Amino acid sequence: MDNWKGTACLILLGAFLTAAPAFAQVDFSGEWAPRFYEDQPERVPGPELGDYLGLPINASARMRADTWSASLLTLPEWQCRPHSADYIWRGPSNLIVTKEVDPVSRDVTALHAEWLRSVDRPIYLDGRPHPPDWAPHTWAGFSTGKWEGDMLTTTVTHLKEGYIRRNGVARSDMATLTEHWFRHGDWLTVVTVVTDPVYLTEPFVRSTDYELDLHQHVPPYPCDAVEEVERPKGTVPHILPGMNEGINEFPARHHLPPEAARGGAETMYPEYQLKLKKAGAAPAAR
Amino acid sequence: MSNRSLLTVSFLILTVAAAAQAQPNSDVTIYHVRGPIYLLVGAGGNITLSVGRDGVLVVDTGTAAMSDRVLAAIAQLQKESATNGITELHYGAETRSSIRATVDTNAPPKPIRYIINTHVHPDHTGGNEKLSKAGRTLTGGNVSGEISDVGETATVIANQNVLTRMSAPPAAGQPAIPFAALPSDTFHSDMKLSHFFNGEGVHVIHLPAAHTDGDSIVYFRGSDVISAGDVFLTTSYPVIDLQRGGSINGEIDALNRILDLAIPEFRLEGGTLVIPGHGRIGDSADVAYYRDMTTIIRDRVQYMLDKNWTLEQVKAAKPTLDYDPRYGGSTAFVEAVYKSLQESRKK
Numbered sequence: 001m002d003n004w005k006g007t008a009c010l011i012l013l014g015a016f017l018t019a020a021p022a023f024a025q026v027d028f029s030g031e032w033a034p035r036f037y038e039d040q041p042e043r044v045p046g047p048e049l050g051d052y053l054g055l056p057i058n059a060s061a062r063m064r065a066d067t068w069s070a071s072l073l074t075l076p077e078w079q080c081r082p083h084s085a086d087y088i089w090r091g092p093s094n095l096i097v098t099k100e101v102d103p104v105s106r107d108v109t110a111l112h113a114e115w116l117r118s119v120d121r122p123i124y125l126d127g128r129p130h131p132p133d134w135a136p137h138t139w140a141g142f143s144t145g146k147w148e149g150d151m152l153t154t155t156v157t158h159l160k161e162g163y164i165r166r167n168g169v170a171r172s173d174m175a176t177l178t179e180h181w182f183r184h185g186d187w188l189t190v191v192t193v194v195t196d197p198v199y200l201t202e203p204f205v206r207s208t209d210y211e212l213d214l215h216q217h218v219p220p221y222p223c224d225a226v227e228e229v230e231r232p233k234g235t236v237p238h239i240l241p242g243m244n245e246g247i248n249e250f251p252a253r254h255h256l257p258p259e260a261a262r263g264g265a266e267t268m269y270p271e272y273q274l275k276l277k278k279a280g281a282a283p284a285a286r
Numbered sequence: 287m288s289n290r291s292l293l294t295v296s297f298l299i300l301t302v303a304a305a306a307q308a309q310p311n312s313d314v315t316i317y318h319v320r321g322p323i324y325l326l327v328g329a330g331g332n333i334t335l336s337v338g339r340d341g342v343l344v345v346d347t348g349t350a351a352m353s354d355r356v357l358a359a360i361a362q363l364q365k366e367s368a369t370n371g372i373t374e375l376h377y378g379a380e381t382r383s384s385i386r387a388t389v390d391t392n393a394p395p396k397p398i399r400y401i402i403n404t405h406v407h408p409d410h411t412g413g414n415e416k417l418s419k420a421g422r423t424l425t426g427g428n429v430s431g432e433i434s435d436v437g438e439t440a441t442v443i444a445n446q447n448v449l450t451r452m453s454a455p456p457a458a459g460q461p462a463i464p465f466a467a468l469p470s471d472t473f474h475s476d477m478k479l480s481h482f483f484n485g486e487g488v489h490v491i492h493l494p495a496a497h498t499d500g501d502s503i504v505y506f507r508g509s510d511v512i513s514a515g516d517v518f519l520t521t522s523y524p525v526i527d528l529q530r531g532g533s534i535n536g537e538i539d540a541l542n543r544i545l546d547l548a549i550p551e552f553r554l555e556g557g558t559l560v561i562p563g564h565g566r567i568g569d570s571a572d573v574a575y576y577r578d579m580t581t582i583i584r585d586r587v588q589y590m591l592d593k594n595w596t597l598e599q600v601k602a603a604k605p606t607l608d609y610d611p612r613y614g615g616s617t618a619f620v621e622a623v624y625k626s627l628q629e630s631r632k633k
Contacts, residue, residue, distance in 0.1 A: 064608035067582070077545065077574035082553045119553050134317060134327050134566040138555050160555065161575055172612050173572075198611040223553065234542050236581040240589055241605070 026150045026183045028111060031218065032095040032210035039206075044092050047167040050247030052263030053256075061169060061199035062262060066244050068168025071229070071237035080223035082118045084162030085141045086177045086194050089208040093117045096218045102126075111145065111152075116221050123154055130157050137173050152181040164194060164204055169263075172198035186212040202265045314355040316363065319559060319567065321509040322484040324363060329356045330409035331563050334513035336506060337363040338484030341396035342421070344440075345504045345513040346404055346563075347413030356413055357420055364395030397422040400479070402490055403444040403469060404515025404563065405498045406451045406530060414467035418442050443477065444469035445492050447500030451530060482508075491547075493517060496540035497524065497563075499531025503540075505547060512544060513561045518573055520565030523606070523613045524580055526622035534584050534626040541577040545570060579609050587623045591631070597624050 036043055042051075052065065072078060083091045093116035100110040100122070109126040121140035130142055141159035145152050156177035164171045175196035182189045188210040195203045251261040257276055266272050317325040319334075326333035329348030333356060336343040342364060348356050398421030403411050421440025449469040456462050479488040486508025493501045497516040504513040516525060517540040526532040548558035548570035560568045568576075586605040595603075606616040 058611070060608045060611050067608065072578070075574075077554070077570065077577075080550075080554050081571070119555070132315070132317065134315075134325065134332075136556075136559065136567045136569060137572070139553065160571055173575075174612065234538060234581065236578045236585075238578075238582045238585065240586060241603075 025108070025147050026152070027099075028097045028152065028181060028183060028188065029099045030097060031213050031216045032097065032188055033213040033216060034092065034094065035209050035211050036092075037209050039090070042165065043090050047165050048250040048253070049167055049244075050250040050261055051167060052165070052169060053261060054268050055165060055169060055263040056200050056202040056204055056265035056268060057169060057263045058199060058201050063241060064170045064199070065165075065168035066247055067239050067241055068170075069237040069239050070168075074228040075236070076225040076227065079225040079228070082139050083115075084139050084159055084171070085121055085143070085156050086159070086171065086175075086192055087162055087164065087166075088115050088118045089190055089192060090206070091115060091117055094213070094216055094218050095210060114218065116218055123152075130155075141177065150183070152179075154179040154181070164200075170199055172196050174198050175200075188212070202268075314352065314359045316359055317567075319509070319511055319561065321486070321506075321511075323506055323509045323511045325561055325567065326356060326359055328352070330412060331407070331516070332513075332561055332565075334504065334511070334561050335360065335363065336484045336486075336488070336509075337367050339367070339396065340482075340484045341399040343400040343402070343483055343488065344398060344417060345402045346410040346515065347401060347417045349409050350412035350415070353413040353416035357416060360398065360417075361395065365392065368393045368395050398440045399423065400483070401440050401442045402502070402504050403442065403448050404503065404513065405501045406444075406448045407498070407516065407527075410515065410563065411448075411452065411467065414442055415464045418466050439466055439470075441471050442467075442469045443471045443473075443490065445500040445502050446472040446474050447498070447531065448472070451500065491543070493536065493540035493543055495531055495533045495536035497532050497537060498527045501540060503544065510549075510557065511559045511561065512547060514544060514563065514573075516563035517541065518544065518560055518562045518568065518576060520562050520568060520572065520576075521614075522564070523583075523609070523616055523619035524576075526619070526626055528622055528625055528629075532622075532626075533630070534580075534623045535630060538577065538581055538584060541573055541580060544573050545577060548573065579613075583609070583619075584623055584627070587620065588627055591624065591627050597621060600624055 041047075050066075052062065055061075057065075073081075082088070083093075095113060095115050098112045099108050100112060101107070102109050107126070109124070111123045111125065113121045113123065119138070119140050121143060123143040123145045125145050128144065130144065135158060137158045137160045139160050139162070141156040143154050143156045145154040154177075156179070159173060159175055159177065161173045162171045163169055171194060175194055175198070178193040178195070180191040189207055190210075191205065191207045193203050193205050194200065248258065250256075251258045260267055260272070260276060266275075314329050315327045317327060319325050322336045322338040324335040324337060326335060326348070329352035331346050331348060333348050334345035337360070342360055344360070347353070398417060401414060401418055401421070403414070418439040423439065423441045449472050452463050452468050473490070473492070475492050477490040486506055489505040489507060490502050491505060493503060501515055501517055503515060503517065506512075517537060519525070524534075524537050526534055526537055544560060548560065550570045551557035554571045555569055558570060560570070560573055562568060583606055587600055590600045590603065590605070601617065601620055606613075606620060610616055
């Protein structure tokens with residue numbers, strides 16, 4: 001009897017194992033809710049003007065941000081701009097991930113990620129190449145993915161210009177994005193690595209968490225551009241170099257040395273605190 | 287053909303004479319844009335093609351040295367366009383035998399019928415002579431008569447200022463531009479082909495005093511593609527050719543005109559596609575970024591000019607520092623903006 005039971009168990013186990021997909025990977029499909037455990041003030045309500053802390057930006061990026069005016073977003077050309085693939089992870093938007101399955105082989109050939117305030121972003125898993133240099137760029141970019149164990153690593157090219165902080169710190173259309181997707185139970189963690197030869201001196205790395213939410217449905221998010229401000233045709237709002245007084249308010253409000261708020265790769269590392277102490281850097285005047 | 291979006295055409299150098307002129311390591315690459323519209327990359331300036339049952343329309347012709355490769359790429363598309371596959375059988379058994387489709391050879395390629403030059407520069411007009419000679423203008427009715435040679439080449443269309451500059455006496459030591467390379471059909475403001483071509487209207491719009499004084503953009507109204515010439519570049523700052531009538535304010539007006547025409551498909555991307563004179567395909571958002579950058583730098587230089595800064599002072603202030611890593615050297619651009627604004631102030 002015991003032998004019979006043992007044999008039956010082995011048969012059942014064998015049947016279970018052979019029924020399982022040969023190359024099953026972690027399933028990222030479902031509806032996910034952002035949890036804002038990282039950098040809450042920067043995300044909601046949003047960053048302060050002149051806050052470039054911890055960003056590995058160069059002098060060009062700094063000047064671009066210093067001369068940026070939020071009024072730019074009132075132009076009809078920009079009112080409906082979504083966040084790009086790299087920034088959208090930090091946006092206050094719910095996420096839906098769906099699978100695209102080949103009807104014949106039943107391979108998962110692509111994932112589709114779409115946020116409330118974004119556009120459909122396919123991540124191709126079928127080995128297709130990236131487009132040539134002269135192909136159009138999009139907000140979502142062109143994404144391919146490969147499995148590294150249970151981790152999905154993506155490579156994103158052909159991005160339109162975007163931003164790495166929502167206060168005018170630009171990310172160029174020559175940037176590339178690498179992501180690492182992990183799932184631990186109902187938690188999704190994504191590490192993003194932005195490399196930008198135009199505005200960054202080092203890769204810009206962040207991680208963001210989402211939680212599976214079985215009760216949500218990402219609704220439509222329509223947008224119609226309107227004339228928000230009456231102004232002469234061709235006007236582009238911006239601030240002349242050296243004229244932006246607003247960028248001094250952030251270090252003053254938070255008692256920071258002004259140079260720390262200016263960002264740069266050096267400011268990302270703990271050693272920078274020691275440097276400031278040694279230099280006797282004083283907080284900005286309020 | 288619709289399944290095919292990319293084809294790289296590489297050609298061996300056939301003769302020693304050709305080798306002297308050609309760029310041996312360069313390719314002409316075909317990229318399908320939308321509908322009958324294709325982009326040829328690698329022949330100097332970007333070349334836009336409409337290829338179909340009405341023939342071929344070419345917007346800009348690249349450099350003279352690349353003409354043979356451009357013609358070979360066009361021939362490849364002409365051949366594909368003429369292919370009569372069985373899937374295109376549009377009749378029944380009792381009207382025509384289906385066996386026709388299996389034995390039919392391909393129809394001869396439809397000719398290059400129109401060339402449109404977006405402006406005068408030789409990286410956009412250098413191939414005019416060879417490409418027009420390889421083409422044909424359909425004659426008959428009021429398009430023949432005494433003009434016996436009119437049907438021997440494709441029609442070359444451009445703004446009048448392009449013809450004026452191309453037909454001017456050449457500089458010392460330079461050969462005159464051959465007759466077959468000159469625009470044969472000119473206009474002063476806008477022009478439309480008088481009939482659909484490959485299933486859509488083609489609108490040629492003059493943009494005064496922008497990159498030069500003879501700029502035009504070509505709007506394919508069905509495909510919703512604009513071939514913008516050098517008023518829109520993704521590889522560098524705008525090139526304002528002051529000697530040939532360009533101006534910074536005209537350049538900004540030209541970019542705004544493109545934005546007036548373009549409609550995004552969704553969330554400010556896609557929809558109207560804009561092919562630049564050099565670089566990658568864009569859309570309204572890409573043109574808006576470029577317009578913003580150009581306008582912002584114009585405003586900065588204008589501010590300095592209003593303070594009576596010299597050109598050297600303006601350059602030293604680095605008014606393009608924030609865009610230099612993206613668009614490269616700015617010395618010529620800043621100088622052109624400064625001088626163009628100086629000229630505007632005199633008027």
